[in-house]
Amino acid sequence: MDQRPIAVFDSGLGGLTVVRALRDRLPAEDIVYLGDTARVPYGSKTPETVKRFAREICAFLLRMNPKCIVAACNTASAVCLPELADEFSAPLIGAVTPGARSAVDASNPGDLLAVIGTEATIASNAYRNAIHTIDPDRPVVQVACPLFVPIVEEGVSATDPIVNMVIDRYLAPMRRLKPAAVLLGCTHYPIIHDAIAAYFGDNVTLIDSGDATAQMADAILTRLGALSDLRGRGSLHCYVSDHPRRFQAVGSHFLGEPIPDVVRVCPEELARDAERVLPTVPRASA
Amino acid sequence: MDQRPIAVFDSGLGGLTVVRALRDRLPAEDIVYLGDTARVPYGSKTPETVKRFAREICAFLLRMNPKCIVAACNTASAVCLPELADEFSAPLIGAVTPGARSAVDASNPGDLLAVIGTEATIASNAYRNAIHTIDPDRPVVQVACPLFVPIVEEGVSATDPIVNMVIDRYLAPMRRLKPAAVLLGCTHYPIIHDAIAAYFGDNVTLIDSGDATAQMADAILTRLGALSDLRGRGSLHCYVSDHPRRFQAVGSHFLGEPIPDVVRVCPEELARDAERVLPTVPRASA
Numbered sequence: 001m002d003q004r005p006i007a008v009f010d011s012g013l014g015g016l017t018v019v020r021a022l023r024d025r026l027p028a029e030d031i032v033y034l035g036d037t038a039r040v041p042y043g044s045k046t047p048e049t050v051k052r053f054a055r056e057i058c059a060f061l062l063r064m065n066p067k068c069i070v071a072a073c074n075t076a077s078a079v080c081l082p083e084l085a086d087e088f089s090a091p092l093i094g095a096v097t098p099g100a101r102s103a104v105d106a107s108n109p110g111d112l113l114a115v116i117g118t119e120a121t122i123a124s125n126a127y128r129n130a131i132h133t134i135d136p137d138r139p140v141v142q143v144a145c146p147l148f149v150p151i152v153e154e155g156v157s158a159t160d161p162i163v164n165m166v167i168d169r170y171l172a173p174m175r176r177l178k179p180a181a182v183l184l185g186c187t188h189y190p191i192i193h194d195a196i197a198a199y200f201g202d203n204v205t206l207i208d209s210g211d212a213t214a215q216m217a218d219a220i221l222t223r224l225g226a227l228s229d230l231r232g233r234g235s236l237h238c239y240v241s242d243h244p245r246r247f248q249a250v251g252s253h254f255l256g257e258p259i260p261d262v263v264r265v266c267p268e269e270l271a272r273d274a275e276r277v278l279p280t281v282p283r284a285s286a
Numbered sequence: 287m288d289q290r291p292i293a294v295f296d297s298g299l300g301g302l303t304v305v306r307a308l309r310d311r312l313p314a315e316d317i318v319y320l321g322d323t324a325r326v327p328y329g330s331k332t333p334e335t336v337k338r339f340a341r342e343i344c345a346f347l348l349r350m351n352p353k354c355i356v357a358a359c360n361t362a363s364a365v366c367l368p369e370l371a372d373e374f375s376a377p378l379i380g381a382v383t384p385g386a387r388s389a390v391d392a393s394n395p396g397d398l399l400a401v402i403g404t405e406a407t408i409a410s411n412a413y414r415n416a417i418h419t420i421d422p423d424r425p426v427v428q429v430a431c432p433l434f435v436p437i438v439e440e441g442v443s444a445t446d447p448i449v450n451m452v453i454d455r456y457l458a459p460m461r462r463l464k465p466a467a468v469l470l471g472c473t474h475y476p477i478i479h480d481a482i483a484a485y486f487g488d489n490v491t492l493i494d495s496g497d498a499t500a501q502m503a504d505a506i507l508t509r510l511g512a513l514s515d516l517r518g519r520g521s522l523h524c525y526v527s528d529h530p531r532r533f534q535a536v537g538s539h540f541l542g543e544p545i546p547d548v549v550r551v552c553p554e555e556l557a558r559d560a561e562r563v564l565p566t567v568p569r570a571s572a
Contacts, residue, residue, distance in 0.1 A: 045324060241335075
């Protein structure tokens, strides 16, 4: 039994879809969440920059003595793991391995798997590599959808014609290939799940990497005997690097319940924390 | 005569449209440019966060001993000036006052002026206030267009149907009011100038705040006797906080010429610089 919180981080609001899945599955667990809203988005930035941000955030979260850290952010998961996992004492659970496992399990050998995500996630080939670790012969097609995140952050509804126009722009060549399953490799995409599902039609299974990540966290904590034995609903404490109000307003839509408590923290403080905890962090250069 | 460079900064690529206007107007001037591509966009973030970033950047640029600093970024201009101008020794030229002056000059008393910009720029009311300083009775209508920046950063062409659909979404209520002039209050918007112009039709004048800013910089440097008397074309040195390659590739489209030289700098280094130069910078809090 372990009453310590589960720490979750994301570039912004999107990771709250993973928090929602965790709270559905493990309602007694306390959760601390950090959304790096001052530096969002991550998906259009270089792996070096995303790594630096993720390292600072993990160092910050370790101050709260979590039993594990969930990198809800697919971009960070794709470009930093397992490198970052080696640096920290708490187990670091990313979105890519569980998402890949879920997609393989939901389809038959030889079926085409499709992966959609941010530019950085797709460029990393992390999902393709994770799928091939499980099934080396599996055909995989990947497409980056850079406008999905701003459209979702903007609060555009899934039924809006703009959403369908952008979906068609990015996904028409992929649909033509008739994949068996489409892996939503970004925490923002579940918000437009229904529009993507309607676009691909009934024969295509959509895989939410956030659900898969929550399932993996459950399995790991169960194996470690580290689930909480507290009764009642666990607490949720959120930290953001900008905009507590916007995060609360838009985020409750992602979380599916009101967000009770949001504290603002400074990116510079995160950076300084990282240096105290990790004095040998390499500096990024051109 | 003053051979020192003109410093220009923006949240990312957009400010290169202002650099283009400066180089057209003042070809002999050396220019140093900083694009904060690791933390772009600014327009959806709070004034406190944008001020902190802008203050760090100004402190960094002062190391290069510029004769003036141009805040090409409309969001930073709207939320930080004149507060930031009081902190620094070099003249700080923002986009808002010149844009407002240009819009008033291009229309008749009583004509409706329309302003479009980021959420932060519109929420600040900076353009409305600047217009009313010049002409207190001028009717002004303002609309935030949050998706324009990601669409332009994405490299979507001005003739793309997505651009027209998003323009119609944001600007239909404004067009119905028949403004005399529309002020493009964001450095990214000149890239979709033609689509916005076609949407409003021939009777509406579009004002580019970037052109107006370059004109104001010219006027201020002329008045101070601080123009360069060097022959030939001035140099351009660019610094970015992420992605030198993407900045060079997409940025040349904004600049209208190849970008010769891009150096990467760390946001954390900017922050430390700011603390050395400005030991009393207040820390942001929730």
